[in-house]
Amino acid sequence: MIDKAHQRSQSYGVAIHDEPDCSSLAKGRLSDMLEESRLLFQHAAPVMETLYEQIANTHSMVLLTSAKGMVLHSLGDNDFLEKASRVALIPGMDWSEKTKGTNAIGTALSEEEPITIYGSQHYMSANKSLTCSCSPIFDPYGQVVGALDVTGDHRSHHQHTLALVRMSAQMIENHMFAGSFPKAVRLHFHSRPEFLGTLVEGIAVFTPEGRFLSANRSAQFQLGLSFNALQAHTFSSLFDLPISALFELFGGSVQAPRQLCMHNGVAVWCRAEAKPASPWAAPQLAPVQPAEPPRSAAQRKPHFSSLQYLDTGDPQIAAIIHKLRRVADRDIPVMILGETGSGKDLLAQAIHNDSARAGQPFVPVNCASIPESLIEAELFGYEEGAFTGARKKGAMGKIAQAHGGTLFLDEIGDMPKHLQARLLRVLQERKVSPLGAGKEVEVDVTVISATHKNLKEMIARGEFREDLYYRLNGLVVRLPALRERSDFELVVRKVLQSLCASGQQMDIAPAVMELLAQYHWPGNVRQLHNLLRTAVAMVGDQGCIGLHDLPDDFLEELQGRSAWPATPAAATDTLLAAPGEALTDSQRLQDVTLNAMAQMLRLHKGNVSAAAKALGVSRNTIYRKKNLLPPDLLD
Numbered sequence: 001m002i003d004k005a006h007q008r009s010q011s012y013g014v015a016i017h018d019e020p021d022c023s024s025l026a027k028g029r030l031s032d033m034l035e036e037s038r039l040l041f042q043h044a045a046p047v048m049e050t051l052y053e054q055i056a057n058t059h060s061m062v063l064l065t066s067a068k069g070m071v072l073h074s075l076g077d078n079d080f081l082e083k084a085s086r087v088a089l090i091p092g093m094d095w096s097e098k099t100k101g102t103n104a105i106g107t108a109l110s111e112e113e114p115i116t117i118y119g120s121q122h123y124m125s126a127n128k129s130l131t132c133s134c135s136p137i138f139d140p141y142g143q144v145v146g147a148l149d150v151t152g153d154h155r156s157h158h159q160h161t162l163a164l165v166r167m168s169a170q171m172i173e174n175h176m177f178a179g180s181f182p183k184a185v186r187l188h189f190h191s192r193p194e195f196l197g198t199l200v201e202g203i204a205v206f207t208p209e210g211r212f213l214s215a216n217r218s219a220q221f222q223l224g225l226s227f228n229a230l231q232a233h234t235f236s237s238l239f240d241l242p243i244s245a246l247f248e249l250f251g252g253s254v255q256a257p258r259q260l261c262m263h264n265g266v267a268v269w270c271r272a273e274a275k276p277a278s279p280w281a282a283p284q285l286a287p288v289q290p291a292e293p294p295r296s297a298a299q300r301k302p303h304f305s306s307l308q309y310l311d312t313g314d315p316q317i318a319a320i321i322h323k324l325r326r327v328a329d330r331d332i333p334v335m336i337l338g339e340t341g342s343g344k345d346l347l348a349q350a351i352h353n354d355s356a357r358a359g360q361p362f363v364p365v366n367c368a369s370i371p372e373s374l375i376e377a378e379l380f381g382y383e384e385g386a387f388t389g390a391r392k393k394g395a396m397g398k399i400a401q402a403h404g405g406t407l408f409l410d411e412i413g414d415m416p417k418h419l420q421a422r423l424l425r426v427l428q429e430r431k432v433s434p435l436g437a438g439k440e441v442e443v444d445v446t447v448i449s450a451t452h453k454n455l456k457e458m459i460a461r462g463e464f465r466e467d468l469y470y471r472l473n474g475l476v477v478r479l480p481a482l483r484e485r486s487d488f489e490l491v492v493r494k495v496l497q498s499l500c501a502s503g504q505q506m507d508i509a510p511a512v513m514e515l516l517a518q519y520h521w522p523g524n525v526r527q528l529h530n531l532l533r534t535a536v537a538m539v540g541d542q543g544c545i546g547l548h549d550l551p552d553d554f555l556e557e558l559q560g561r562s563a564w565p566a567t568p569a570a571a572t573d574t575l576l577a578a579p580g581e582a583l584t585d586s587q588r589l590q591d592v593t594l595n596a597m598a599q600m601l602r603l604h605k606g607n608v609s610a611a612a613k614a615l616g617v618s619r620n621t622i623y624r625k626k627n628l629l630p631p632d633l634l635d
């Protein structure tokens with residue numbers, strides 16, 4: 001990228017050794033540009049202040065530029081501002097590549113990508129004492145409208161700066177997004193429900209008829225499609241559902257997240273929003289029926305939700321479910337312990353969905369994923385003007401959003417100590433006071449918390465309040481790790497089923513099942529879910545998951561852990577066989593793999609690429625086994 005930028009700079013005729021020139025500064029032009037970029041400036045100014053707070057006293061400054069690279073606004077340390085003015089890094093100056101050659105602002109705008117330009121990478125000698133990190137800012141129509149930059153002394157550059165700048169640019173984009181398309185159907189989504197409502201959630205907007213209008217960066221990333229490519233899509237081509245089904249899915253509630261499957265096979269948790277004025281919510285399409293009583297557990301689809309769905313025969317899980325049913329609807333706080341990925345989140349949702357509060361919001365908060373500086377505002381909400389960067393009309397906190405329903409405090413062990421006391425007060429008094437608000441709001445929530453940390457040890461170290469611990473642990477349940485479960489095969493089948501589209505037939509070769517059962521699953525069901533998702537994609541429409549459908553790194557790990565004993569045995573079948581014919585003895589997998597490779601190499605006359613393609617593995621997988629294969633087989 002830098003080489004290309006230098007070539008462009010050269011072609012623009014930028015002189016490497018020119019002195020910085022402030023003479024082109026035109027006050028009138030700056031005020032015109034500010035007027036033109038008013039919307040951008042409005043959304044960016046508070047974010048710039050927050051960003052500046054993070055980097056204050058690091059000899060650096062925050063800059064906002066127009067889409068053409070003109071500096072619109074800057075905030076910085078006084079000593080550095082002076083240095084910056086010496087290199088003409090001041091409002092009104094043009095930092096496009098055409099005038100300044102390679103620099104983060106100009107190059108990020110040319111490439112439409114975030115970038116850091118380190119000291120000597122600058123094109124002009126005068127700028128080599130700077131290091132700058134810049135991200136372009138896109139408007140809700142996919143157009144670059146400006147850039148956000150942090151520039152500092154090249155000796156005090158911090159490697160996290162670009163990440164901070166990217167996040168801040170995304171925050172500005174999300175704010176602009178929130179104010180656009182008031183009549184559209186808005187879908188918020190993420191593969192992890194606790195990320196809904198946070199900076200990283202995907203937001204896609206459709207017309208009431210389902211035509212694509214816009215998507216933020218995260219949505220483009222999750223859908224695997226650029227803004228331009230998305231123009232050709234509709235809601236149904238992206239989510240395999242007519243848009244009218246959204247209403248049914250959300251049953252009139254916009255709060256409780258539901259699962260949808262994207263066109264690329266990845267499941268995401270979603271919330272949908274449509275303003276009452278939208279025809280989507282108009283009576284002829286889908287009448288809102290607020291008076292409808294919550295559906296009973298029996299009526300609800302047992303889809304990733306009810307306790308019944310989670311009961312797959314393991315006695316420890318059965319005991320947990322039994323205990324949970326006994327305390328159901330008594331507002332007893334439940335604390336779920338368990339390793340990461342063991343299903344704590346899913347269990348919390350199942351508890352909610354089986355409770356009398358099922359028709360009300362289920363609001364997850366991941367205490368570990370929200371920056372410490374934002375968690376207070378996220379949880380308790382804030383009033384207009386409560387702090388720098390606060391939204392115009394304030395925001396409702398997660399606790400208040402959960403009113404009537406369930407608040408799920410995931411990773412409670414990561415809750416900052418100073419907020420633990422406030423949370424305790426809310427739980428005791430059932431009232432919440434948003435930041436900057438004089439009055440308190442009554443809240444009726446039932447609380448479920450979860451953690452993989454040892455809270456008792458944290459209490460002993462003074463890191464977790466004992467009184468809060470006893471408030472939260474009405475009933476403590478410990479989810480077993482996947483390797484400890486006796487219902488492994490059923491869990492595999494269930495996860496597999498959840499990954500298949502309706503009507504898609506997918507089986508798993510018995511030998512593969514045996515192999516999976518021997519693995520130690522440090523990432524628990526989440527790891528299994530991810531592995532099977534890849535395998536299902538490898539198999540395609542329908543068929544049977546064989547060894548060659550598993551990712552190479554997983555197979556290598558299995559080999560490394562000697563889950564494949566090297567028992568020499570004459571293998572006869574191959575794992576590429578149909579389900580009924582597949583091997584049942586995983587002890588012979590090594591030989592079977594080698595045999596399959598040898599067979600394919602013979603068939604393709606030693607052509608490793610063709611054999612690898614036929615086996616569905618990479619060429620390296622075959623090369624790595626080179627020493628174990630007959631030497632005459634490899635070309």
Ligand SMILES: Nc1ncnc2c1ncn2[C@@H]1O[C@H](COP(=O)(O)OP(=O)(O)OP(=O)(O)O)[C@@H](O)[C@H]1O
Binds near residue numbers: 452
């Ligand atoms: N019993 C189960 N059946 C089917 N899928 C499951 C089951 N348990 C967990 N999963 C799936 O595994 C993944 C991880 O589950 P979940 O997020 O509930 O774990 P977690 O313990 O909350 O993880 P973390 O500690 O990282 O927050 C999800 O995709 C979930 O759908």
